[in-house]
Every structure is written in structure tokens, then in C-alpha cells.
Amino acid sequence: MGRYVARRLLQMIPVFIGSTLIIFCMMYALPGDPVRAMMGDQAYDPTVVAGIKKELGLDQPLLQQYLNYMMGLFQGDFGTQIASQRPIADIILDAFPVTIRLTLFAFTFVTLVGIGLGVVAGLRPDTLRDRGLLTLTLVLVSMPSFVLGFLLQYLLAFQWSVTTPTVTDSTNLSQLALPAIVLASLSLAYVARLTRTSIAENLRSDYIRTAVAKGLPRRRIVGVHLMRNSLIPVVTFLGIEIGSLMTGAIVTEGIFNVRGIGIEVYEALSRREGATVVGIASLMVLIYLAASLIVDLLYAVLDPRIRYA
């Protein structure tokens, strides 16, 4: 187990270097010069542009810039934003916790409600409440998150005045509830359906029949025997979903005015702030990698037959 984790962690290094290099090159290949763009429509002085570029090391060749960036990264320096002159680490520190909190909020919601609904429906397949769930999830799946976002915003904030239309304080957990639910809705539908099918199928399997025949209490049959086996596909899905939730948060953050990384990335991209994009994107890569590692480890928990040497 320990060796397996160590090996997986070591594998992250080349993936990390590769992905940062690719993003770096892509930012470099985009047309438009960040320093020039800062000057806008109006008149400007090319000498000043050249001066700023030299100061920031943007006049050097791509590979040199990348090396400088990586060297800085090893010393814990994410670089400086071109326009605001603020350290990128500060910007990430401001925005990341917001997005992570939003994502975790949504993730918890997805896990609890999604699996709950799935179990409730799966235990009694083809009944009215099962059909009801299937219809509800179908609606959620087919509705883009921005539609649901605007709809809920309109109903809850403008018609019934239950909440404020936008998040005025991104650190306030109760204000994040609405965006988190919107963000969660799509995954919620998937998780509920996945759980439902898995439960319904396993309910008919031999080992459950054996457990019932042994006269075990129903709580134990469902809670330990049935759930454990049925949750394997759900956990896989959930693990990968953490990453998608974070990227999905970009849209939701826009609708509800949440100051997370989504907006940072968008702004940085349109301003060609290469270092900011690379910094945030590489952190996202790390989260993806960590999430998939956790998923793999959870397999072993759920199914002891799977072992890692």
C-alpha cells in the first residue's frame, strides 16, 4: 500500500511538468501580447511596453521563460501578475479556497442526496417513487446548469426573496448554498441514477439472496452487503467528478458572482496572463491527480479483493 502510494506520487512529477509545459506553450502560442493589451485602444508608447516586458522577462525565448518559471516554482514563487503586479500566489490564495469550498459543498450535497435518492429508488425498482426519481433526474440532466442557475435565482431571489440574488461575500457558507446546489444538480442526477441501477441489480444477485436466507437483519444486508458492492461504480464516478465540479464551477461562479478560480482563469486568459493561467491550471492538475489516487485507494476499501502491492 505505502509503496503503491509512493509510486503514484512519483508519477505525478512528470505529469505535472508535462502539463505545465503544454499550457505554457499554448499560452505562448496565443496571439496578442499581454503588455500591449494592457495599453488598450488609446495611444501608447512602445518604449514603455518594451521596458515592462524586459522587467518581467517576457522578452526571453519560450524555453528560457519556462525554465525561469519552474525555477521560481521550486522556490515557492508562482510569479507576478503582469498588470496588477501582485504575486500570483496571493491571487491563488484568495480564489482557491472559495472554489474548493464551493466544490466540496456541492460534492457533499451530491454524495449525500444523490446516493440517498439512488438507494431509496433502487430498493423498490419500478414503483411510483422510482419513476418519479427517474423523471426528476432526467429533467436535471437535460437542463444546462446556467438555465437552472438563472431559474433558481429568479424564483428564490426575485419572486420569493428567500436569498440574495448574488453572493456578496464569497466566504459566507450559507450564501454559497444556492450556487453549490446548482453546481451539484447535474452530478446529482448521474449519481442518483448510477446508485439506483447498481442497487437494483445487486439486489437480485446471489450473495444478497444468501444473506437474506441466513436471516440477517435488513439493515445489515443493505448497509454492509449491498451498499459496499454497489458503491464501487459510484465512487469511481464521484472521484472524477471532483475535477469536473471544479471546472463546472467556472460557469456557476459567473452566474452567482462567486470570486473563485473560474473567474480568475477567465480573466487571466483574456488578458494573456500566462503565469496565472499556468499556476492555477497546474494546481487543478494536482487536484485531479490526487482525486484519482483517492478513488483508487477507495477501491481497496470497498472491495478487499483489490490489493495494491
Next chain:
Amino acid sequence: MRGAKSAKWVAGAIVVALAATACGGGGGGEGESKGSGPAGYVSIDVGEPQKPLIPADTNEANGSYVIQSLFTQLLDFDAKGDIVYTNAESVTSDDSKTWTVKLKKGWKFHNGEEVTSKSYIDAWNWYANIKNNQQNSFWFQDIKGYEDVHPEKGEPKAEAMSGLKAVDDHTFTIELKYTMPYFNYKLGYATWAPLPEVFYDDPKAFGQKPIGNGPYTFEKWDHKKLIQVKAWDEYLGPNKAKNKGVQFKNYTTVEAAYKDVVSGNLDMIRQVGPTDLPKYKQDLGDGAIEQPYAAIQSLTPAFYSKTFKDIDPKVLQGLSMAIDRDTITKTVLNNTRTPAKGFTPPGVKGYQNLDTDVFTYNPAKAKQLVQEGGGVPGNKFTIQYNTDGGHKEWVTAVCESIRKATGVDCVGDPKPDFPTDLEARDNDQVKGMYRGGWVADYPVNANFMKELFHTTAEANNGRFSNKEVDELMNKADQAKSLDESVKAFQEVEKKLVEYMPSIPLWYYRINGGHGKNVDNVNVDFHGDLEVWGVTTK
């Protein structure tokens, strides 16, 4: 139980992650009130400034709002575009070349330091110095000795411009390299603000926590959330704050800001987004603001391109007449623009009625003019625009209008975003025309001609070059008085109709608004809401 053991690990990791993020951001809240901030403060949707708050390093709207609340330069303008003296007692010149500035006495920076001639001269020299890479340094290029501190290459030869001389603590002179009758108007731009001594100790720290001489003092900058400034009791200028302070709040979308104005969480919005435009007057009632300001949008032909090289101006006049400005501004642009009648917008000195039908829709004459001029090569041209700025709709409409009227095919040439669009313009890669926009830096008609159509102008991206026009502009710059110069530029404008360096489309209008909690929201000549005059109810 191998499995159970590793389950503890995983669960532990998740708990740690949750705890870390939940605690990490908790410090930022500070129990901030949720409404419009502290009592007596007004709020407006001004986003995060792009750059640190240094007057000469800011030229975008968000930053200038904050800079203008913290700093006051020598003079300012009223809604008509006339000079109002703020920090200066007077700015005068006998020959339009050497200007004498007399400062009002008793003015102080927020830290108690007196505002003297030196505060201005040292600041301007620092701004202009190439070592400091200030974005607006070229604003000082008219001053004698600018080349010494801002050479095109290499190190500066001097620390100060020879044209700036202090006579006494409250008087100084500015000597220009040439005559410029409207130079005093330039001084109204926020870039010309003075700096206190503490600035030079650490400009970087100053940019995060500026100390100015303006109507407000700096309180806090919560990055990407809000900037808060407080009214300054000791301010002596005519634009003394009528509220207790201002919160410049950051919104990610105009729609979100608009919703907050309607629900009372925000006091003012600068521009209502397209989705809310049809109903904003209903929603806001008396709070709706609709007012033109000194800015223009135009189509500029790239005179180096295959299509428009050596084009007969008659063709451009024809194309101009083929654009149905009235209908497009009303329908596609939701009445947010006013059809242009010339190269200069109203609200600037020298705005005139050009007495020409070149800007009026007339399909028959348009077609005739295009034919007389020999037509557009290939009978087709493109309009370059950036897709991130909401221009697609009107570009399509303009093309449709031209096609219908003249039969000349016209298509949009979209660039994904503004930097890409700018790059194509800078590198002379525009294939046909491009979308040009210009907001007044100072309210004089010269600003809309000299900076755009003079052969050597930096913003002349169409590379229009005409000896006659250049000479007329140079002459207008040598006029003895402002009035003469304005008149001379009016003649230039009449000449421009003959050469058509660009096709003016429409003047901008601000469509903003305010909520029920505030009153007295006025708009200045370049379309900014005057926050200092806003009162709370």
C-alpha cells in the same frame, strides 16, 4: 482488515482538506454588513483596477474611478466641457508655449504634507522617466526636455525635464517644445496628479495604499472584492464629497450588478447590460440614467490593405451613406448610441454641424458614389472586430445595410478577444476595415482628430496619411488662442469629410442607473458617474 485501515487514511485526508479550506478563508469576512456598506457610504459597480493605483500608470475605467476619487489634478471639467479649476488658482499662457500655473494655497495631501509646486514637478518628472515604465508617460511628451528623461533607447540622460521650473512654492512654469493652444485642457487628465514625498520611498507599496490630495482618503483594498474610500473633511476643492464615502464593488457580470441595484444591495451601476436594457427604465424609474458622452465609434479602413489602398474617398463616402445608422442604433443597439453626424462627438469644444449628407442614409446616392469612385476592389471587404466586446450584432447589421444599399459584399472578420484584435491592428494585418472607438481624454475637438488621423499619431492604426490634413492640423496647433485653434480644427473636420479617414458610426451613450437610496447622480463628459456629488437619502 487491510481495507479498513486504508479507509482511515482516506477519511483522515478528506477531513484535513475540509478543515484547511473551511478555516483558510474565514478571516476575510470580518462581519461585513451585507447592504450598501457603512452608513452614509454609496456603492458603485467599479471592478478591480488592472494595475496598482499610480496616477500615470492607469488608463482603464476601473482604475481611473478610484484614482479620481483619491487624487485631484490642477483642473477639471464641468458637464459642458468647460474648465473648472480644482487645485490650481489659474493656468495661463500668453503664447501657448510657456504656461504659468498658480496653485491654490492651503492644499494638503491626506498625510498632512502641503501640496506645492515641487509636488507637481517631481511627480511629473518621475512619471515621464523611462526607468519607471509608466503607461501614460507619453502624456508628458509636449514638455521641453521630455526626450532627456524618456529617450527611445537606453538610459535617461537627465532626472528632470528642463521645461518645468518652480517660481515659488505655489507657482511654476511649464515650457513646451512647441505651441499648443489647448495644452491646459490636457492637464485635466488624471495622469497629471501630484504625489506626496512618501511616494518615492516605496512606489510599489504606495500603489497598494495611495495617499493623494483628492476628495476621498484611501481606506482599504480588498482585492477583487471592493475598494473603500472615505470622504476627507479637509478637502478644499469644488468637488468636495457630499457623501461619507464610496465603495467600489467588484462584480463579475453587469447582470449580477444590475440585479443588486434592483434589490437595493448596490447604489449605482455604470452600464446596464444588453439583457436588462429593455426593462431598466421600468425597473429603476427615476433612477434610470441615459445620457450621451464624448465618445465615438467608427469603421476605420486600413489604408495599407489591398482593398483600401489608394481608394477613392468617394467610395468611402458612399459606404458611409449606405449605413442606416438610425435603424441600427434603435434596434440592434437598443438605443444605447446616437447616430454620428461628424468626426467629433457633442460635449467637446468645437462640436459642429457639418452640413453634409455623407452621414445620412441614402441608398441610391450611396450606390452612385461607390460606382463613381470605381467601386471596392473585389466588390467585397471585411470589418475586423473582437468578439468579446459585444460587437458582432452591429457589425452584422452594418454589413447587411451596406450590402442591401450598394451591392458591395461585406463580412465580419472576428478576432477572439481584444488582445488579438489589437495585435492585428498594430502589425498592419487588418484586411479591410476595423472597428475603432475613441473616448475623449480632454473635451476639445483636436483630441478626436490630431490623435487619430495625423500621420505620426500613435492611434492612427488605419495609417491614414494626407499631407494637406497634416499641415492643417499643425497650423491649428500653432494658433495663438484656444478659440482660434478650435476653429481651425473645425476646418480640419470639414476637410476630413473629403478624405474620409474613417467612417463615423455613432456616439456612445451611458445607460446606467441608481437605486432608491441615493440621489444627485450626474455624468461627466467622458461618461463617468460623478461619485463625489452623490447624496444618500
